[in-house]
Amino acid sequence: MAIPSSRPVSEAKLLAQTSAKIAHATMVIAFVLLALPPRHGHAQCSEAQFDTPIRITTEAVVRSIAAVDVNGDRQRDLVLSGAVPGTVSVLLSIHASSAQFSAPANLEVGRDPSGLAATDINGDGAVDLLVAVSGENQIAVLLNDGHGTFGLSTTLAVGAGPTAVAAGDLNRDGRPDLAVANTGSSEVSVLFGSESGDWTRAASFPVGRAPRSIVIADLQHDGVADLATAASEINMISTLKGDGDPDLVLANQGSDNITIAAANADGALETLSYAAWLGPADVGVADFNQDKLADVAVTNRDAATVSILLAKADGGFADPQQIALKTTPGALAVADLNGDGVADLTIATTRDLVILLNRCAPLRLPLEIWVAAGTAAYIFVALLLSRRYPHTTTAH
Ligand SMILES: [Ca+2]
Ligand SMILES: [Ca+2]
Numbered sequence: 001m002a003i004p005s006s007r008p009v010s011e012a013k014l015l016a017q018t019s020a021k022i023a024h025a026t027m028v029i030a031f032v033l034l035a036l037p038p039r040h041g042h043a044q045c046s047e048a049q050f051d052t053p054i055r056i057t058t059e060a061v062v063r064s065i066a067a068v069d070v071n072g073d074r075q076r077d078l079v080l081s082g083a084v085p086g087t088v089s090v091l092l093s094i095h096a097s098s099a100q101f102s103a104p105a106n107l108e109v110g111r112d113p114s115g116l117a118a119t120d121i122n123g124d125g126a127v128d129l130l131v132a133v134s135g136e137n138q139i140a141v142l143l144n145d146g147h148g149t150f151g152l153s154t155t156l157a158v159g160a161g162p163t164a165v166a167a168g169d170l171n172r173d174g175r176p177d178l179a180v181a182n183t184g185s186s187e188v189s190v191l192f193g194s195e196s197g198d199w200t201r202a203a204s205f206p207v208g209r210a211p212r213s214i215v216i217a218d219l220q221h222d223g224v225a226d227l228a229t230a231a232s233e234i235n236m237i238s239t240l241k242g243d244g245d246p247d248l249v250l251a252n253q254g255s256d257n258i259t260i261a262a263a264n265a266d267g268a269l270e271t272l273s274y275a276a277w278l279g280p281a282d283v284g285v286a287d288f289n290q291d292k293l294a295d296v297a298v299t300n301r302d303a304a305t306v307s308i309l310l311a312k313a314d315g316g317f318a319d320p321q322q323i324a325l326k327t328t329p330g331a332l333a334v335a336d337l338n339g340d341g342v343a344d345l346t347i348a349t350t351r352d353l354v355i356l357l358n359r360c361a362p363l364r365l366p367l368e369i370w371v372a373a374g375t376a377a378y379i380f381v382a383l384l385l386s387r388r389y390p391h392t393t394t395a396h
């Protein structure tokens with residue numbers, strides 16, 4: 001049944017199939033290569049790189065920043081305390097890729113709002129807010145309607161001059177509780193949450209002089225949350241050592257350094273200090289250069305800069321890399337604002353809010369560009385093959 005004249009036709013078909021296969025393979029390889037994550041410990045960027053600062057003018061100095069999604073659109077919004085005196089402001093993300101935010105919605109909470117905590121208090125899936133209102137000696141509880149609009153639900157009396165609040169389950173009943181650092185009375189207040197929304201004030205206990213920050217963490221690895229306070233401006237929690245256990249990072253304004261405190265097996269804190277810059281005010285932790293090692297960002301009150309301390313593969317940190325801000329910085333939030341998977345910086349300064357978008361992001365191109373590139377590769381390979389095998393075989 002085989003007819004010799006049919007051979008050229010199947011050859012052309014074979015060519016077309018081969019070229020399609022090669023084009024397809026080219027696309028697959030390109031996809032796989034670009035989708036591969038950087039190898040562990042290999043820096044994507046040799047140093048931290050940030051875009052030109054985006055500045056949002058504020059009426060007063062922002063005391064605390066939370067970068068969380070309050071309206072459920074998966075884009076991080078900004079919550080500020082003190083941007084307008086006596087209020088908490090919510091700025092909704094309206095164009096995440098360029099870090100554009102809505103005009104602030106300001107909610108009155110009382111005199112001198114200071115530290116903020118953002119967590120879902122009533123279990124409806126929407127992030128609520130807790131504000132340490134220093135001038136009123138109370139915590140303001142703001143519930144979210146699920147669309148990023150907050151209402152003052154209740155106020156809770158605490159000690160004198162509360163400046164920091166942390167939320168976490170302290171009594172293991174599955175409900176968030178509160179721990180408050182009262183700077184004025186040098187004590188910590190603990191309040192237990194309940195299903196009904198009422199709060200029970202547990203014991204207040206004295207701590208070191210004028211605590212200004214507080215964290216809840218299982219420092220002893222026994223499944224029970226512990227508290228840590230510090231007199232330095234802020235501390236925060238992270239898992240710097242990569243062992244999954246919480247560590248503490250402190251900004252030491254008086255001694256121009258940061259301290260990393262990690263709990264060892266028996267719960268004792270081991271501390272190591274690293275030179276930061278002039279007047280460290282706040283610290284944040286994230287992998288800024290994409291080498292899978294957690295780095296530290298520090299705002300420097302006396303130098304108008306933010307320092308980035310990149311973690312070294314063999315432990316410790318490289319010398320601080322300075323980024324000039326021109327205005328004096330204080331509070332810092334570290335979170336991915338533009339949705340590229342890499343942590344950005346939001347910094348409160350004496351004049352404004354400064355957003356530094358991290359440029360050290362993995363290459364992620366929009367789908368349209370992939371489709372266009374794939375089509376171009378296909379045409380290119382097909383042309384190449386048709387030139388290599390001219391259609392002369394049909395002349396028999
Ligand atoms: Ca949002
Ligand atoms: Ca809620």
Ligand SMILES: [Ca+2]
Binds near residue numbers: 286288289293295310
């Ligand atoms: Ca890193």
Ligand SMILES: [Ca+2]
Binds near residue numbers: 341
């Ligand atoms: Ca980012």
